[in-house]
Amino acid sequence: MGNLYGVIGCPIKHSMSPDIHNDAFKEKHLNGYYHAFHVEPERLKESVQALKILGVKGFNVTIPHKISIIPYLDELDETAKIAGAVNTVINVEGRLIGHNTDGNGYVRSLTKILQKPIQEQKILIIGAGGAARGIYFTLAHQGCSEIDLCNRTVSKAEKLINECPFGHTSKALSLEQAEQQLENYDVIIHTTAVGMHPNVEQKPLSVKHAKRTAVVSDIVYNPIKTSLLQEAEEQGLTIHNGVGMFVHQAALAFTLWTGIEPSIERMTAIVYDKLGGTSC
Numbered sequence: 001m002g003n004l005y006g007v008i009g010c011p012i013k014h015s016m017s018p019d020i021h022n023d024a025f026k027e028k029h030l031n032g033y034y035h036a037f038h039v040e041p042e043r044l045k046e047s048v049q050a051l052k053i054l055g056v057k058g059f060n061v062t063i064p065h066k067i068s069i070i071p072y073l074d075e076l077d078e079t080a081k082i083a084g085a086v087n088t089v090i091n092v093e094g095r096l097i098g099h100n101t102d103g104n105g106y107v108r109s110l111t112k113i114l115q116k117p118i119q120e121q122k123i124l125i126i127g128a129g130g131a132a133r134g135i136y137f138t139l140a141h142q143g144c145s146e147i148d149l150c151n152r153t154v155s156k157a158e159k160l161i162n163e164c165p166f167g168h169t170s171k172a173l174s175l176e177q178a179e180q181q182l183e184n185y186d187v188i189i190h191t192t193a194v195g196m197h198p199n200v201e202q203k204p205l206s207v208k209h210a211k212r213t214a215v216v217s218d219i220v221y222n223p224i225k226t227s228l229l230q231e232a233e234e235q236g237l238t239i240h241n242g243v244g245m246f247v248h249q250a251a252l253a254f255t256l257w258t259g260i261e262p263s264i265e266r267m268t269a270i271v272y273d274k275l276g277g278t279s280c
């Protein structure tokens, strides 16, 4: 009998996770199957209990359940505690353990395209929500000491800086201040949903003042090239889109469940195929 895995979210029907995980099970000759479960917020508790009772070996957790699932789990590992959110659950002999592979997945993907170690880069994070929190805390935990945050609501960036358990040298800026001071940063990371389909014309700020060697990264992957990345590319800057984060968080989850590393290249190719674009 095979092992069942899955993802819970709402909405979930456009999730690409079943495509990449089921291909990885096939490629690695593992008897596993991954299914997307639509779970409404008010049915979360009983859905998690059902997955546990039915012996589902592991599952991903996506919007809007990443924080609200925490009370229904038996334990959190360090990554979930750092992020204050869960995107991956492992069922260990009937105990549900929450992990978070988003932050490490993002950093793994970003570091592949950097010329210098991430710890030597001056970083600007745009946004102060849940995604910013995961990335900011992971970078700080990995020894990045020069990270500033900018956000539409500056007080939220200040709050996140104060909550970071790994150093407090970061500055909080408004989007306008950050736009004017962009030449200070080696890596600019956009963590909000601004520019995501269908609002593809929007961008959080202009990168026209960025330094020529800067890397501009956007966690959005639909569209593959957001308005922000288009502007960065026109300026000759290096760009990094959200496909890498999506694929690497999935690969880390797959390894947590099976102990086996899937092919990043295959996962990436499947995602680009589904999104109808080419890699950048």
Ligand code: ATR
Residues within 6 Å of the ligand: 126, 127, 128, 129, 130, 131, 132, 151, 152, 153, 156, 191, 192, 193, 194, 204
């Ligand atoms: P997520 O978990 O996806 O990060 P979130 O926690 O709701 O979502 O955070 C949303 C982030 O997007 C916030 O930084 C928010 O800015 P505010 O703190 O000022 O609300 C940012 N955001 C959302 N819409 C925005 C917009 N139109 N322009 C700029 N920033 C926006």
